[in-house]
Amino acid sequence: xxxxxxxxxxxxxxxxxxxxxxxxxxEAKLLAGGHxxxxxxxMRFAQPGHLIDLGRxxxxxxxxxxxxxxxxxxxxxxxxxxxxxxLQDKCPLLVEGARxxxxxxxxxxxxxxxxxxxxxxxxxxxxxxxxLGASFxxxxxxxxxxxxxxxxxxxxxxxLMKPDEIMTExxxxxxxxxxxxxxxxxxxxxxxxxxxxxxxxxxxxxxxxQDVAIALTNVGPTPLKARAAEDSLRGKPLSDAxxxxxxxxxxxxxxxxxxxxxxxxxxxxxAGEMTQRALHTARxxxxx
Amino acid sequence: MxxxxxxxxxxxxxxxDVVVEPRELLIHTLRERLQxxxxxxxxxxxxxxxxxxxxxxxxxxxxxxxxxQCQDSEMLTIEGFEQGGALHALQESFHEQHGLxxxxxxxxxxxxxxxxxxxxxxxSEEEIRYWMAGNLCRCTxxxxxxxxxxxxxxxxxxxxx
Ligand SMILES: Cc1cc2nc3c(=O)[nH]c(=O)nc-3n(C[C@H](O)[C@H](O)[C@H](O)COP(=O)(O)OP(=O)(O)OC[C@H]3O[C@@H](n4cnc5c(N)ncnc54)[C@H](O)[C@@H]3O)c2cc1C
Ligand code: FES
Ligand code: FES
Numbered sequence: 001x002x003x004x005x006x007x008x009x010x011x012x013x014x015x016x017x018x019x020x021x022x023x024x025x026x027e028a029k030l031l032a033g034g035h036x037x038x039x040x041x042x043m044r045f046a047q048p049g050h051l052i053d054l055g056r057x058x059x060x061x062x063x064x065x066x067x068x069x070x071x072x073x074x075x076x077x078x079x080x081x082x083x084x085x086x087l088q089d090k091c092p093l094l095v096e097g098a099r100x101x102x103x104x105x106x107x108x109x110x111x112x113x114x115x116x117x118x119x120x121x122x123x124x125x126x127x128x129x130x131x132l133g134a135s136f137x138x139x140x141x142x143x144x145x146x147x148x149x150x151x152x153x154x155x156x157x158x159x160l161m162k163p164d165e166i167m168t169e170x171x172x173x174x175x176x177x178x179x180x181x182x183x184x185x186x187x188x189x190x191x192x193x194x195x196x197x198x199x200x201x202x203x204x205x206x207x208x209x210q211d212v213a214i215a216l217t218n219v220g221p222t223p224l225k226a227r228a229a230e231d232s233l234r235g236k237p238l239s240d241a242x243x244x245x246x247x248x249x250x251x252x253x254x255x256x257x258x259x260x261x262x263x264x265x266x267x268x269x270x271a272g273e274m275t276q277r278a279l280h281t282a283r284x285x286x287x288x
Numbered sequence: 289m290x291x292x293x294x295x296x297x298x299x300x301x302x303x304x305d306v307v308v309e310p311r312e313l314l315i316h317t318l319r320e321r322l323q324x325x326x327x328x329x330x331x332x333x334x335x336x337x338x339x340x341x342x343x344x345x346x347x348x349x350x351x352x353x354x355x356x357q358c359q360d361s362e363m364l365t366i367e368g369f370e371q372g373g374a375l376h377a378l379q380e381s382f383h384e385q386h387g388l389x390x391x392x393x394x395x396x397x398x399x400x401x402x403x404x405x406x407x408x409x410x411x412s413e414e415e416i417r418y419w420m421a422g423n424l425c426r427c428t429x430x431x432x433x434x435x436x437x438x439x440x441x442x443x444x445x446x447x448x449x
Contacts, residue, residue, distance in 0.1 A: 001332045001333075002311055002312075002313065002316075003311045004311070005290040005309065005310075005311055006290055006310055006311060007290050007291060007310060008290075008293060008310035008354070008356045010356075010357075010359070031357075034352060034353070034354070034357070035334065035352060038352050038353075038354070039333065039334055039352065041311075042313075042332070042333075051310065051354075053356075053357060055357060079346075102422075103337070103421045103422030104347060104400070104404075104419050104420070104421065104422045105334075105337060105340060105347050105348055105349045105400070105422040106334065106349070106422065108346035108347060108348055109346070109348055109352070109353070190421040190422070191334075191335050191421075191422070
């Protein structure tokens with residue numbers, strides 16, 4: 001399995017990468033960790049004429065906190081997320097999610113920016129980003145814009161990102177202390193994508209749900225924000241019954257494609273089950 | 289044809305230079321150009337881990353890395369484990385604990401276990417299973433692989449003491 005021929009470029013700065021992108025146009029693809037793109041190129045599902053490797057651009061790496069916002073460089077790898085003390089302390093949902101992605105070797109190479117940019121509804125970071133209220137920094141030769149995760153994912157392999165843009169950074173508001181969280185993912189085995197998964201963040205104050213976010217992986221053409229389910233929980237005490245009802249509302253928006261992981265009915269049921277499990281675990285973890 | 293590129297890296301401590309098409313995968317450069325046939329091709333689809341090599345301190349599947357990405361890197365393959373005629377503690381341990389049967393997965397297993405023990409010199413069984421999950425074995429049932437890695441961890445700790 002060998003990709004079609006292409007030319008390879010390894011710029012050292014975002015500016016040089018943007019220059020190449022502008023010059024080479026449609027023929028070019030950005031290469032991050034390569035663990036979605038190279039498999040697709042080996043199968044010849046993708047056949048770019050040029051690869052622009054972001055791997056030598058130091059400014060795209062790293063995790064830091066600034067004024068209540070966590071900033072993650074797009075080329076930060078899954079293992080770097082998992083090992084980050086900052087994330088373990090302040091954003092453990094991202095660590096829990098990254099730990100459930102594929103296997104160690106894939107996690108040494110795969111990047112958060114690539115996982116988000118790829119637009120694959122089977123990828124896990126998109127739902128995590130929705131649950132965390134993240135936003136993405138997109139840079140082009142014309143300048144920089146910041147777009148919220150909510151609304152970014154348009155369709156399968158389709159996002160708001162334009163062909164002349166590079167995702168440089170992921171911004172996540174530091175979750176308030178005591179925020180409960182969980183990523184519940186059903187997968188058949190290590191290295192398989194989710195049959196269904198649910199990401200939850202939850203704040204409980206004075207016995208009632210102050211805020212909640214629920215996002216689903218791989219049960220539609222994009223990750224799904226379960227808005228009706230969230231609305232049903234806000235402002236009320238969280239009970240086993242209200243969790244079951246919210247999971248039912250989450251299932252209503254599922255539209256999964258049948259494949260070897262199961263038919264649509266099964267996957268929808270599993271999305272409900274993952275929503276329930278994630279809400280239960282988030283409740284246990286939430287401060288009151 | 290796409291422009292060939294010269295790529296230089298260190299392989300098991302020795303400088304090597306190759307000239308490759310950008311589309312050449314690292315596993316093919318290692319096996320076909322550099323006669324390093326320890327890294328195996330099992331699946332070609334990033335699943336089995338038989339092609340695992342150590343690249344700049346990361347365990348990677350060399351069927352999913354382009355050789356041109358490896359400019360200036362340091363690489364370790366199973367061929368680099370034996371030093372001065374003495375087997376590495378991991379090689380000894382896989383032998384002593386029967387961590388292999390057909391041996392097809394073994395170069396990848398040992399290379400992955402090497403990086404795991406660098407990062408976590410005393411892993412629990414659970415940690416070994418989680419952090420070795422990218423390497424498949426069709427023969428052993430994994431039990432003796434876990435034992436071999438634990439055994440090697442003890443040997444390495446004793447040697448360091
Ligand atoms: C066996 C296997 C199992 C996997 N299982 C899972 C899983 O369960 N969950 C999961 O989430 N992922 C899974 N993955 C995918 C893996 O996490 C990929 O690494 C990830 O989807 C893409 O990230 P990358 O850095 O490898 O990007 P690449 O493959 O290099 O790029 C992916 C796409 O994004 C574009 N791109 C990359 N970076 C940028 C950027 N900064 N700006 C703009 N565009 C960019 C590229 O042009 C390309 O189109 C799996 C992969 C394998 C091989
Ligand atoms: S041959 Fe590379 S992972 Fe199987
Ligand atoms: S020993 Fe045969 S595949 Fe592992």
